[in-house]
Amino acid sequence: MVYGDEASKLIRECKRSHILIPYNTDVVRVVINEVAHINSELMTMQTQHPDIFERAEDPDYRGVVTAMMMMQRALRRNKQCLLAYHKFRLELVKQLAWEAQGLRALPADAKRNMSQQELEFYESYCDLLRDYSEASGGAQANLVSATLVPPRDLFIHVRALVDLGEIVTESGAVIELKKGQQDYVLRTDVEHLIAQGYLVHKGR
Template structure:
């Protein structure tokens, strides 16, 4: 079985470059192999006796060889396009020259069209998707809580803001602001902030350890 397809994928995945130069020579070899397999398969189907067990095995061999080569071509091109799309998020609307020179013109066109689609979408929803790309640290994560016991007024991590934690009240606060109250059970985290307070009876299992 020809190994050009697997060599093509391996060359891409093992490259030290983010996007290596387009492997025209291997692409050509894989396409030629597909044409050869297809020709051999057509000749077998046209000239041979279908009742022969060995013929069935030969037909399957050529058929799966063609499918394997096509999958390798799809994987190669799909991985390159996935990398190009990731570059739009990490490098902005301009491809670095050292990457651009390894891309086909069609790939550079794809990058520009993908970039335009993103800009159009962000304009429609009026949201810059490039802001806050990194997940927030734990101290900035907000949660809904129910106050089980009166705590009173506390100072938040902003140091200029306070919260009054009164029994039965619900709040949308930063996790770190109420972390110690969650641990001792004076406050419990709730998953549905619209839930009726009268139906909420705190239990030990609800207390966030």
């Protein structure tokens, strides 16, 4: 088994569909177990080599250091994919709540495709929307007409100076950055890439 293969399936699933498809319990469970396994392996290696950080430059430790670095990257990647997968689905759940005007009305197929936690989130989010509606104009306020898009200054135009491929951002989005290509992205998702010289901010 190659670390990260199962987590990548979750990202590909998000890219293939823009509607709420069945929650992938099996793959999520595999990725969570893989995270626990990698973490356990790292703890064991650190216990076996308590001076690993002090001797990181020692040629005799090079293999151990390399293995730990690769496992740490796999661990981080798995966690990012899990966060991206769940954030993607929650955005779709919130969209359903807005379309339902906060009344908890939910199509049968959408309900079947939700996990229990997503269903609980949907109901709580509907309650928040209903409270918001009543506080800002009564129960008949049109929630669908309200915007969910942040102000434009939170998004920026950038141009990639190198091929970065697909990246999973801190906000959970999956974006592909190709050399010379311009993209309109969330500022906080790419500020570190701009600082590192991989992207150029093109302004508004």
